[in-house]
Amino acid sequence: MIQLQRVTKRFGSASDALSSVSLRVDAGAMAFVTGPSGAGKSTLLRLIAGLERPTRGRIRVNGHELDRLSARAIPRFRRSIGLVFQDHRLLFDRPVFDNVALPLEILAYRRPEMRKRVRAALDKVGLLHKETANPRTLSAGEQQRVGIARAIVHRPVLLLADEPTGNLDPALSQEILALFDDFNRVGMTALIASHDQELIGRMGKPVLHLENGRIEARGGASA
Amino acid sequence: MRPGRRLIDALPAWLDSHRDAARRSLGRRLQAPILSLITIAVLGFILALPAYLWVLLDNARALSAHIDHDPRIALYLDHVDEETAGRLEDALDDDERVARWERIDADTALTTYRDSLPDPELLDWLEDNPLPDVIDVVPASTQPDTVAALREDLRALAPEAGLVADDEWVRQLNSLHELGLRILSVVAALLGLGAVLILALATASELRERQEEIAISRISGATHRFLRRPSLYGGVLTGFGGGVFSVILLLAGVALSREPLTEAAAAFDLEFTLRLPHAGDLLGLILAGLILGWLGARLGSGHALRDAP
Numbered sequence: 389m390i391q392l393q394r395v396t397k398r399f400g401s402a403s404d405a406l407s408s409v410s411l412r413v414d415a416g417a418m419a420f421v422t423g424p425s426g427a428g429k430s431t432l433l434r435l436i437a438g439l440e441r442p443t444r445g446r447i448r449v450n451g452h453e454l455d456r457l458s459a460r461a462i463p464r465f466r467r468s469i470g471l472v473f474q475d476h477r478l479l480f481d482r483p484v485f486d487n488v489a490l491p492l493e494i495l496a497y498r499r500p501e502m503r504k505r506v507r508a509a510l511d512k513v514g515l516l517h518k519e520t521a522n523p524r525t526l527s528a529g530e531q532q533r534v535g536i537a538r539a540i541v542h543r544p545v546l547l548l549a550d551e552p553t554g555n556l557d558p559a560l561s562q563e564i565l566a567l568f569d570d571f572n573r574v575g576m577t578a579l580i581a582s583h584d585q586e587l588i589g590r591m592g593k594p595v596l597h598l599e600n601g602r603i604e605a606r607g608g609a610s611a
Numbered sequence: 612m613r614p615g616r617r618l619i620d621a622l623p624a625w626l627d628s629h630r631d632a633a634r635r636s637l638g639r640r641l642q643a644p645i646l647s648l649i650t651i652a653v654l655g656f657i658l659a660l661p662a663y664l665w666v667l668l669d670n671a672r673a674l675s676a677h678i679d680h681d682p683r684i685a686l687y688l689d690h691v692d693e694e695t696a697g698r699l700e701d702a703l704d705d706d707e708r709v710a711r712w713e714r715i716d717a718d719t720a721l722t723t724y725r726d727s728l729p730d731p732e733l734l735d736w737l738e739d740n741p742l743p744d745v746i747d748v749v750p751a752s753t754q755p756d757t758v759a760a761l762r763e764d765l766r767a768l769a770p771e772a773g774l775v776a777d778d779e780w781v782r783q784l785n786s787l788h789e790l791g792l793r794i795l796s797v798v799a800a801l802l803g804l805g806a807v808l809i810l811a812l813a814t815a816s817e818l819r820e821r822q823e824e825i826a827i828s829r830i831s832g833a834t835h836r837f838l839r840r841p842s843l844y845g846g847v848l849t850g851f852g853g854g855v856f857s858v859i860l861l862l863a864g865v866a867l868s869r870e871p872l873t874e875a876a877a878a879f880d881l882e883f884t885l886r887l888p889h890a891g892d893l894l895g896l897i898l899a900g901l902i903l904g905w906l907g908a909r910l911g912s913g914h915a916l917r918d919a920p
Contacts, residue, residue: 439830467832479824491831493631496624542831 389415389546389577390436395445397431397601405431407601408445413579413594415545418572420588421581423598429581432598433548436579437471438462450545467495470539470576474551476531478523484510484534485519491542509537513567529560536564540571547571549580553587561587632840637848639817639841647849650813654853654900657806659860661799662888662896666865668791670872670885682750682758682780686765687773689743696744699769703748708761710751717742743773755782803903810849810907811914814842818915825916835916842912843905850904854897861888861896 390413397406406428413419421429434440435447438454447454452465470491478487488509492502510516513533515526523531532552539547549568553561565580565587572578582588588595597605640647688696703712715723720742725731748765750758762776818825825838869885876883 437830463829463832463834465832466830471830477823477827479827481824490828493628494828494831494833494837496621496628498624498627538831 389413389417389450390579391446391448392435393446395435395442395447397428397435397440398443404443404601406435406442409598409601409603411596411603413577415577416572416575417594418568418578418591419580419594419596420591421579421596421598422583422585422588423604424583427598428601429583429598430550431601433471433550433579433581437469437548438465467491467542468544469546469548470542470544472532472535472539472547472549472552474554476523476535478531478534478538480522480524482522483520484515484523484526487523487534488519488537488541490538495542505541506537509541510534512540512570513537528555529557529563532556532560532564533567536567540576543576545577547576547578549578551582552580553582553584558587562590565591628837629840629844633844633848636841636844640845640848647852650810650849651852651856653809654806654849654903655856655860657802658853658857658896658900658903659864661795661802662857662861662892663864664795664798666861666885666888668788668795670883671791672788673886682753682777684748684750684758684762684765684774684776686746686748686769687743687775688746688769689773690771691769695769695771696746699746699765699772702765702768703746706761706764708751708757710749712746712748715745715747717744720745755785803899806853806903807907807910810846810904811911813849814846814908814911815915817845818842818912838916839909839912842908846904846906846908846911847901848904850901850907851897852900853904854900857896857900858893861893 390411392409392411394408394410395406396404396408398404409428409432421432423429431440435442435454436449438449438452438457442455445455450465450468452461454465457465479490485506488506489502492505497505507516507519510519513536515530515533515537518526518530518534523534526534532555536549536552539549547568552568553564556564561584568578568580569591595605595607596603597607686699691699700712700714703709717740721734721740724742725734728734748761750761752758758776762774766772766774825833828838865885865887872885873883
């Protein structure tokens with residue numbers, strides 16, 4: 389599903405944000421990227437999501453060669469992935485339902501099908517009763533779950549999450565990771581960046597440890 | 612479109628998406644009504660000004676038709692034999708470019724002239740009638756080209772006849788009208804360009820406000836076209852509003868200037884009423900608004916989306 393070969397990313401003239409990183413995540417797998425802040429976790433996820441282009445090296449995601457993907461082909465590629473952010477990035481000018489429906493609107497789903505899928509996604513994250521609420525009125529944990537519903541509503545083949553539990557207490561964090569585990573069980577490949585070593589340890593999944601833009605350690609078989 | 616879907620299946624969804632874009636665009640305008648109304652008003656003024664000038668110019672042309680001064684061609688027959696004169700008269704009868712013609716023989720002309728004098732006896736010392744027979748021709752059209760062509764044809768038929776045409780004033784009036792139209796076109800084009808730029812700026816600033824939505828949509832795989840759609844609907848809505856507003860302004864302007872213009876014309880012994888523009892012209896004005904609105908939105912969104920993250 390994800391394959392990186394000696395990928396380097398440098399922003400301007402600063403030192404490398406990622407330096408010659410190679411990794412592989414098989415389809416259907418779930419893996420974690422960990423490391424201190426500034427280690428390059430976000431950069432790695434942004435590269436895999438096609439939001440940044442590598443300075444050097446090759447990236448292959450879901451059959452697409454991202455380092456040579458044309459600008460026109462990028463939207464289609466992005467529709468096959470789901471992204472979860474630490475700061476949720478919800479739109480406060482519309483209710484929860486519309487936030488979650490956004491990827492389906494882009495995919496041109498018809499109303500009835502859209503309603504079904506949005507409600508299913510909200511149900512999955514336990515927020516069906518909040519569909520008409522403005523996200524501003526929700527707690528941090530609820531906002532994060534809306535963000536997750538939005539990331540999975542179009543059933544992407546790959547789910548990328550950047551510090552999804554960053555602002556949450558341990559109980560909520562555990563709940564969120566359990567959600568990801570559920571999605572993974574139904575076939576969604578998941579790559580999750582987190583600095584919470586203890587939490588990750590409990591999941592028993594492959595872990596990549598990043599430090600200063602390099603992979604310092606690997607735990608587990610498939611990563 | 613999702614991969615693997617047939618076009619015919621995707622059409623209803625595509626229409627849904629357009630409807631949503633239009634509705635969202637309208638909603639955004641209703642959320643900031645003052646700003647939207649200002650933009651519509653600016654466009655309305657920009658459209659109404661050249662339209663009003665055009666109405667005045669068009670009416671000025673109509674006014675010239677009221678002045679009883681058709682171009683005339685006079686043929687003096689003093690060196691023309693009767694045979695040629697007969698041919699000339701036959702030709703005038705058949706020519707569709709001639710509204711009417713009249714042969715004024717020398718005696719009638721002298722009598723008319725004598726009657727117009729304050730002291731008719733003055734002419735009695737003349738032994739012979741010095742006036743020639745004259746054919747007075749009134750062309751059917753006041754178009755300078757038509758009158759000139761007729762004049763040349765008549766000259767060819769009777770080269771020896773003295774020919775005097777007073778179509779010069781028509782030419783002058785027409786060239787003034789042409790000049791007026793040209794100046795108006797330049798003014799209208801510059802104003803239109805200004806309107807497009809103003810609308811482009813408005814669109815770009817609106818897109819800046821939607822920055823986060825655009826960023827999230829991009830991440831979710833939105834295309835340029837999808838992101839631009841609400842802006843284009845917004846531009847068309849603003850353009851429509853501006854067009855309708857300009858029609859109202861134009862009609863109000865015409866209504867307000869009607870009476871003073873009629874009075875001014877009466878001072879010159881002219882019967883004149885400012886005509887209202889035709890419904891087709893008013894629809895054209897609204898259409899111009901729509902096109903300018905669309906162009907502005909297209910320009911502004913193209914620019915803003917290229918720069919957006």
